[in-house]
Amino acid sequence: MNARTAALRSGLARGWIEFKQTWTNAEDLISQLVFTVLLIGTVFFMRNATLPGTSLSLGAATVPGLLGAGIVFTGLTGAAGYLAIDREDGTLLRAKATPHGMLGYLVGKTTMLSLSQITSLVAVLIPCLFVFPGLAPDGVRDYLHLAWVLVIGLFATMPIGAALGSLAGSSRSTGLIVLPVMGLGAISGIFYPITALPEWVQGVAQVFPMYWLGLGMRSALLPDTALAAEIGQSWRPLPTLAVLVAWSVIGLVLAPILLRRMARREAGSSLAQRRQKAMQRVG
Template identity: 85%
Template sequence: MNARTAALRSGLARGWIEFKQTWTNLDDVVGQLVFVVLFLGTLFFMRNATLPGTALSLGAATVPSVLGAGIVFNGLTGAAGYLAVDREDGTLLRAKATPNGMLGYLVGRTTALSLQQLTSLAAVLVPSLFVFSSLAPDGAWSYLHLLGVLLLGFFATMPIGAALGSLTKNARSTGLIVLPVMGLGAISGIFYPIIALPGWVQTVAQVFPMYWLGLGMRSALLPDSAVIVEIGHSWRPLPTLAVLLAWSVIGLTLAPILLRRMARREAGSSVAERREKAMQRVG
């Protein structure tokens, strides 16, 4: 077994262990449960409202949008947050000092974050399938379609999140990433049709992956009658594929460059300096 293969295997094992550890930490479990309960409660109370121009439940129409937004939010902020914390506490420095350690670290973090996102998605989707019978009308094809969009979403968000995380100075700086992502959620048609927004806002939303992930999720899980509230009355599968692939290429191009630059700058003195500043803030 060569060194890179060993790093990949250790990274996968590390990711699985970290994922399991999230279920042994009460704060992590409560945080995930609160998120799921809030969204399910909101969707449940929306069940009797209908999507404008259709007989489809507004709650059902919102489910795939929420899933798409969750993938973007967790992919960007989760990856950035992990990197910022691990940079501050010296985890990245230890990975850098190990042969192929950065590769194993990135595989581990990506594995853990992907499993967490899949768990969150299932926690919202499975109950919703029982509440809203109109979801996944094409059976197995709907789920395969959903899986394809989900994989594209991972590639379109997590590398960008890692790139942004490599630019942050410390864990508290990740708030500068959270706020713009929340702003994108407000204009990307998550809780209401995007066609209700001004034209220029629609144009801005379509530059970023959140709108397209929501659209892809809706095309996978909703009946064709729901397309009436989409831009151009179309699911636009080719533009969805093109935009998500474009963001994937951008992320996969930038992330390795920025991560290598960040790793080169890591040293014991810089970690000690960040710890000293953190202790001063606490004191």
């Protein structure tokens, strides 16, 4: 077994271990539970309202958008946050010091974040299937559709998140990533049809992956009657695929370049300086 293969295997094993640890850590478990309950509670209280122009429950129409937004938050803020934290505590420096250690590290984080996103999606979707029986009207076909949207959504967001995390000066600065992502959620038709927004806002939203992930999830889980609230009254599968693939390519091109540059700059002296600054802030 060569060093690269060993790094891949150790990365997968590390990702699985870190994923399991999130279910044994009380803080992680409580935060995940609270977040899931809040999402389900939000759509539950929207169940009696209807999507404009249809008889479909507004709560049911909101569920796919929330799932799509969850992929973006996990891919962007999750990847960036973990990278910044591990850079500060020396994890990245230790990875850099081992053969193909950065490869193993990235495989591990990708595995952990992907498993976490799948778990979160299932935790929200299963209760919503009982609350809104009209979701996924075509059964297995819709679930397969949802699966490919999930996979390409992770490819479209996690590399970008890693690239942003490599640029963050500290874990505190990753908060600057959260605010734009929340802004995208406000204009991407997550909680209300995007067609109710001004056309120029619709245009801005369609540049970024959150709108398209929401649309892809809606096309997988909602009946065609929901098309009345979509742009052009179409699910637009080819544009959805094209935009998400484009963001995947951008991320896969930029992330290795930025991560290599970040790794080259990692040294014991830079880690000591960051720790000294952190101690000064605490003092």
